[in-house]
Amino acid sequence: xxxxxxxxxxxxxxxxxxxxxxxxxxxxxxxxxxxxxxxxxxxxxxxxxxxxxxxxxxxxxxxxxxxxxxxxxxxxxxxxxxxxxxxxxxxxxxxxxxxxxxxxxxxxxxxxxxxxxxxxxxxxxxxxxxxxxxxxxxxxxxxx
Amino acid sequence: xxxxxxxxxxxxxxxxxxxxxxxxxxxxxxxxxxxxxxxxxxxxxxxxxxxxxxxxxxxxxxxxxxxxxxxxxxxxxxxxxxxxxxxxxxxxxxxxxxxxxxxxxxxxxxxxxxxxxxxxxxxxxxxxxxxxxxxxxxxxxxxxxxxxxxxxxxxxxxxxxxxxxxxxxxxxxxxxxxxxxxxxxxxxxxxxxxxxxxxxxxxxxxxxxxxxxxxxxxxxxxxxxxxxxxxxxxxxxxxxxxxxxxxxxxxxxxxxxxxxxxxxxxxxxxxxxxxxxxxxxxxxxxxxxxxxxxxxxxxxxxxxxxxxxxxxxxx
Numbered sequence: 001x002x003x004x005x006x007x008x009x010x011x012x013x014x015x016x017x018x019x020x021x022x023x024x025x026x027x028x029x030x031x032x033x034x035x036x037x038x039x040x041x042x043x044x045x046x047x048x049x050x051x052x053x054x055x056x057x058x059x060x061x062x063x064x065x066x067x068x069x070x071x072x073x074x075x076x077x078x079x080x081x082x083x084x085x086x087x088x089x090x091x092x093x094x095x096x097x098x099x100x101x102x103x104x105x106x107x108x109x110x111x112x113x114x115x116x117x118x119x120x121x122x123x124x125x126x127x128x129x130x131x132x133x134x135x136x137x138x139x140x141x142x143x144x
Numbered sequence: 145x146x147x148x149x150x151x152x153x154x155x156x157x158x159x160x161x162x163x164x165x166x167x168x169x170x171x172x173x174x175x176x177x178x179x180x181x182x183x184x185x186x187x188x189x190x191x192x193x194x195x196x197x198x199x200x201x202x203x204x205x206x207x208x209x210x211x212x213x214x215x216x217x218x219x220x221x222x223x224x225x226x227x228x229x230x231x232x233x234x235x236x237x238x239x240x241x242x243x244x245x246x247x248x249x250x251x252x253x254x255x256x257x258x259x260x261x262x263x264x265x266x267x268x269x270x271x272x273x274x275x276x277x278x279x280x281x282x283x284x285x286x287x288x289x290x291x292x293x294x295x296x297x298x299x300x301x302x303x304x305x306x307x308x309x310x311x312x313x314x315x316x317x318x319x320x321x322x323x324x325x326x327x328x329x330x331x332x333x334x335x336x337x338x339x340x341x342x343x344x345x346x347x348x349x350x351x352x353x354x355x356x357x358x359x360x361x362x363x364x365x366x367x368x369x370x371x372x373x374x375x376x377x378x379x380x381x382x383x384x385x386x387x388x389x390x391x392x393x394x395x396x397x398x399x400x401x402x403x404x405x406x407x408x409x410x411x412x413x414x415x416x417x418x419x420x421x422x423x424x425x426x427x428x429x430x431x432x433x434x435x436x437x438x439x440x441x442x443x444x445x446x447x448x449x450x451x452x453x454x455x456x457x458x459x
Contacts, residue, residue, distance in 0.1 A: 103196035103227070107166035124392060125349020132344035135284040143197075 029082030034126050036083065040074045047116035048073075054112070057105045080133040092140035099144065106142050110134075164428040164458040165194030165201045167227070170396055171281050171342065174423060174433050174456050175205040178296055178366065179220040179234030180271045182338070183400045184421055184435050184452060186384035188355045189292035189340035191275055192232070193224040193458045194428050200225055203232075207454035209437060213241040213445055216368075220269075230294075232271040238368050239264050240321070245307055247444050248324070249315070257315065261308050265321055265368050266301040280341045289341040289354075296334040298367035303330030325412040325443060327370025328377050334361040336384075351390040353398070358383060364408050365442070373407040380405045388423075396423045415440020419452065431456045 034040070048070055052061050061069065078085035089095075113134070117127045165172075172193045173182045181192025181203075193201030201224040209216040220234030245260040273294035280290030305320040316324070336359040343352040362371040362379045372378075382405065388398025398421055404414035421435035435452040442448045 102198050104166045104198045107168070107196055110168070111166075123349070125345070128351055129345035129349050132284045132346075135282045135344060138279070138282040 030126070030129055031078055031081045031083030034081075034122055034130075037074065037078065039120065039122070040077055040083075041070070043113070043116045043120050043122070044070045044073045044077075046119055047112045050112045050116070051109060054108065057108050060099060060101070060105075077130070077134065081130055092137055093144065096141040096144045101142050101144070103138075103142050106138055165199045165224075166196050167194040168281060169194070169393065169428055170390060170423075170425045170431075172201075172224075172458070174431050174454060175203055175220065175222060175232065175234075177207050177209065177216065177218050177234075177236070177452075177454075178269050178271065179205070179218075179222060179232035180273060180294060180296065181222070181224075181230055181232075182340075182355065182357075183386040183388070183398070183419075184433060184454065185400050185402050185417055185419055185437070186355065186357050186386055187273065187292075187294055187336055187338050188353075188357075188386065189275065189278070189280060189290040189338040191224045191227050191230045191273065191292075192222055195224045195227045197226050197228070199227070201458055203456060203458050205454060205456045207452065209450060209452040211437075211439065211442065211445070211448050211450040213244040214442055214448065215239045215450075222271075228275050230271070230273040232269075234269040234271070236267045236269065236366075236368065237264055238266075244444055249307075249309070253315075257309065259310055261310060263305075263307055263321065264302065265305075267367050268299045268301065269296050269367075271296045281344075284344050287341070289339040292338050292340075294336050294338070296336075297331070298334065298363060298371070299331040300367055300370055303327070303370055321443075322364070322368075322370030325364075325369055326373050326408050326410070327364055328372035328374055329362070330370060332362045332367060332371035332379075334359050334363060334367075336360070347389070353386065353388040353390070353396070355386040356383070357385070361405075362407075364412060365404070365414060365439075369408065369412055369443075373409075376407050380407075388421075394425045396425070397421070398423075411443040413441045421452075429458055 048066055052058050072089045075085050076087040079087045173188050173190055176182055176184050180187040182188030193203055195201045203222045206219045216238050218234055218236040222232035224230045240263050242262040245263055246258055249257040249260045273292050276291045276293055278288055278290035302320045303322050304318045306314045306317050308314050336357050338357040340355040346352050359382045360379050364370050382403045384402040386400045388396045390396045400419050402417040406414040417439050419435045419437040421433055423433040425431045433454045437452045438449040
């Protein structure tokens with residue numbers, strides 16, 4: 001089948017188009033693209049409500065004021081995705097030390113944030129680009 | 145055999161949470177036609193299912209590949225432990241049409257025998273994979289892939305199962321198709337090293353998966369035509385690769401290749417296998433994958449290609 005031998009080439013060509021579409025002219029940050037502080041604040045508002053009531057991970061947040069956590073997460077994400085913010089709170093390593101958070105618990109939290117981004121109306125592409133920036137946090141939170 | 149192997153594994157389940165696991169959806173790939181998690185024709189370094197370090201996941205799969213005068217049906221089960229180890233058992237059955245076996249006899253006897261029964265070649269595969277290092281999903285601040293080492297022990301069950309004629313006679317007793325084509329052994333072990341990386345948000349916000357696997361093997365057509373050959377009984381390194389894009393949270397499209405050594409030659413000449421697939425992951429419990437596969441030459445069928453369908457379950 002000659003046709004099939006063309007498929008890898010066709011897939012590469014498609015990738016090329018997708019990639020070049022990405023390098024568009026104006027250089028808007030991901031932060032501005034998704035609607036800045038207002039959007040991030042809504043995303044974490046939705047996520048935190050769910051996280052605090054989760055039977056597996058909710059207990060970690062007992063005594064942590066919702067507003068404080070929400071502001072910290074917004075600030076941190078803002079900085080990571082090109083917004084005009086500078087996170088000045090405790091480092092992730094500091095704030096998770098001694099909690100012995102399990103991998104499973106981290107993944108549960110990731111899915112809440114993912115779900116909130118979807119529910120707030122971010123596109124799949126925006127969600128993935130944000131996730132790319134948040135992903136390395138795993139190694140600043142799990143099993144410390 | 146599959147039952148005997150899986151029963152002891154079931155006793156492990158109280159050790160940990162045994163649901164489909166908490167890792168990101170689609171990050172376990174599918175169970176390929178050899179039972180190992182990854183793409184359809186090549187293993188990935190990712191451990192099958194969605195286990196975290198604290199979880200255990202069971203899997204089951206059925207697969208069908210239609211190739212004109214041949215068809216391949218496989219089924220199997222596996223267990224993934226703590227995002228570290230994956231163990232699988234798979235039974236493959238290659239059906240060969242009567243038209244094709246008749247042609248084999250016609251060739252062998254210079255046309256004296258032109259009518260033979262259809263036949264099947266079965267193979268069992270026991271696979272084990274260990275994640276060595278790396279986190280191909282969450283280490284997004286570096287290019288480093290996840291690396292896994294694996295083995296597939298393969299036993300051809302019809303190495304010396306004779307072909308019969310419609311009148312019940314057996315012209316070549318204890319000579320199965322693999323032996324007839326010049327294979328030397330009925331079993332072998334493939335050793336492979338896989339490097340896999342998921343690139344989140346690339347390209348253009350989609351997620352891209354890349355995988356490269358090196359396999360050290362003596363298998364002829366995956367072992368379905370036995371292992372090694374008279375005159376060339378050496379294992380060789382074969383290369384396999386996958387590229388896939390997650391175009392939505394539940395759908396991946398991609399393409400794969402897998403080289404083969406062509407040890408037997410002649411009728412059993414081997415070509416590089418390629419496929420193009422679409423996989424659908426509606427939730428973490430099930431996935432459905434359809435593919436178009438091109439195997440190149442199979443004995444007496446020069447250009448072999450067809451549709452592949454597999455359903456995978458995780459629990």
